[in-house]
Amino acid sequence: MEARTRSDHIPHDLSDPLQQCRLRPVQIWHDPDGRHVVGCGDCCDVRFIESLVKSRSAPVLAIHDPPYNVAMFKRKPVSEYIESCLQWVANTEAVLGPDASMYIWMGADQKNHFQPLPQFLAMMAETTFASRSFITMRNQRGYGTQKNWMAVRQELLLYTKGKPDFLVQYTDIPRILRGYYKEIGGKQTENSERSHSDTIRAGNVWVDIQQVFYRMEENVEGCPAQKPLKATERIILASSHEGDTVVDFFSHSGTTLLACERTGRRCITCDIDPVFAEITIRRLEHYRKTGKTGWQRGHPFETKPSEPVQI
Numbered sequence: 001m002e003a004r005t006r007s008d009h010i011p012h013d014l015s016d017p018l019q020q021c022r023l024r025p026v027q028i029w030h031d032p033d034g035r036h037v038v039g040c041g042d043c044c045d046v047r048f049i050e051s052l053v054k055s056r057s058a059p060v061l062a063i064h065d066p067p068y069n070v071a072m073f074k075r076k077p078v079s080e081y082i083e084s085c086l087q088w089v090a091n092t093e094a095v096l097g098p099d100a101s102m103y104i105w106m107g108a109d110q111k112n113h114f115q116p117l118p119q120f121l122a123m124m125a126e127t128t129f130a131s132r133s134f135i136t137m138r139n140q141r142g143y144g145t146q147k148n149w150m151a152v153r154q155e156l157l158l159y160t161k162g163k164p165d166f167l168v169q170y171t172d173i174p175r176i177l178r179g180y181y182k183e184i185g186g187k188q189t190e191n192s193e194r195s196h197s198d199t200i201r202a203g204n205v206w207v208d209i210q211q212v213f214y215r216m217e218e219n220v221e222g223c224p225a226q227k228p229l230k231a232t233e234r235i236i237l238a239s240s241h242e243g244d245t246v247v248d249f250f251s252h253s254g255t256t257l258l259a260c261e262r263t264g265r266r267c268i269t270c271d272i273d274p275v276f277a278e279i280t281i282r283r284l285e286h287y288r289k290t291g292k293t294g295w296q297r298g299h300p301f302e303t304k305p306s307e308p309v310q311i
Contacts, residue, residue: 017301021278028052029281036257036284039270040277043249044087049095053268058097059247060164061240063256064088065227066249068107069116078115082123085116088249089127095247099162101239102129105227106155110148117155129159137206137231141213156231169238170197171208202234209234218294220279223253229293232259240265253294254280258287 023029023040026048030037037056041048053059066088069081076084092102108117124131135156175198182189212219212226220226232255240246242264248256251269257280260267271277282300287293295302 017275017278020301020304021274022281023274023277025274026051029277031284036260036267037269038251038257038277038280039268040272040274041270042272043091043270044084046091046094048270049091049249052270053095053247056266056268057245058100059095059245059268060097060100061236061244061246062092062096062100062102063232063235063246063248064092064103064250065105065225065252068105068225069109078119081116082119085120086123086127089124089129092247092249093128093161096161099164100160101132101164101166102159102161103235103239104157104159106157108155110151121157124157124159127159129161131157132160133158133204135204135206137209139211141211164239165241167238169202169234170199171202171206173200173208174198175200202238206231206234214297216294217292217296218255219296220253220283220294221297221299223276223279226253227255229255229259229262232256233263236260236263236265251280252276254283258283258293261287 021040023038026039026041026045028037028039028051037052039048039052041052043049066085069075069078075081089102096102104120106117106120108114135158137154137156139152139154141152209228209230210216212228214221218226218229236246236259243266245266245268246256246260248267248269251257251271253276254269257267257269259265261284269280271280279300283294286295286300
């Protein structure tokens, strides 16, 4: 089967979505409200990334969701894939502040020795980043056969630079288990007495987040493997403060930018595909106009751009 680009997943009833895009390669859109920046360009291009973050406060958080080299999009030899990853990781390190966190969604091809996950982990071990957590998010739906375990997991890696802040987050899951007694101040206490919340603390296995699908408001048609707002907002709330800057080199459906808008952060993001850069801008405009987080069964190109490009 011929390899597809991200644009191939846009609804087929559109004559040419590229004709509706405000950005062409290396162009940058500036939010009229002065909060966010969206670029169209290659995150491995040092000059482009420098121009993208120019005159902005140093990001304290990076959230990246690169193509996994597993399915849907064009696959590369794993060595070539890792070489490109090394470049965008280096570009991330260059723009982050001295104390910062970097979260990376990463896939694993169970039919091919789980590439590129082990190669990516080995690559990161040679960088200046410190490994902090290996998070698994469980999908409600998966893929598989009757001859194997259904694949329902997504991997999220956390690396840090310096000593960034981390704010404990709690889930919506009620705290119902009791036990683990501990003596504090001469008094025997049970774990619920020592808790700061009626719900359990988020750990490194997330089972409480709904996978995005077409019936959800936040769904963006044509964006496969779209990450949930709830997951992205959890990351942002744990690893940044209101007013901080967050960077994302793979904007795709625009989830990181929208999560920043909703949590009071500033976002610098880009995508190599003009269509996905445009979707990111339109999703922000759509949210500000309607309060809706996506188009559910509709699509981003139902209307013309509300703002001209600002270079």
